[in-house]
Amino acid sequence: MAKKTVVLLEDDIDGSEASETISFALDGSDYEIDLSEGHANELREALARFTNAGRKVAGGRGRPAARTKSSSHGGPDAKAVRLWAAENGIQVNTRGRIQADVVEKYEAAH
Incomplete structure (x- = not known):
């Protein structure tokens, strides 16, 4: 049926x-x-x-469309941000949450 x-x-x-x-x-x-x-x-x-x-976001969850690799919480990959910051002379915490202004600079550069 x-x-x-x-x-x-x-x-x-x-x-x-x-x-x-x-x-x-x-x-x-x-x-x-x-x-x-x-x-x-x-x-x-x-x-x-x-x-x-x-600005349009990828995935609809507040992630800018320009981001490539994201962590489980929806932000950019912390390891990539820390590496980029070090290469660009920007101080960043070695552990824990990355400062918002550093993440914003990383996203603007990518």
Whole structure:
């Protein structure tokens, strides 16, 4: 016997039929919302000013697209950052968390 599963999306704003699920992130939290075509366009238009001025990230988790190797916590590879810092005369902790300004300089250089 064949089985058919149908998924119907409901607009999270007004309960009407939704046409898509939109994912977005803000302040470190990821969100998904089901929206009709009209509400989806409204959301995109509302965010356009900010998305046009912002930077795209790889993976959607706050990692700049230019990064290549990442550690398990989502940042660049600590060993690579420390090596780069040493080669560029930048002082960096030999253990533990790498200072944010050093990571920013590393990311800007890569």
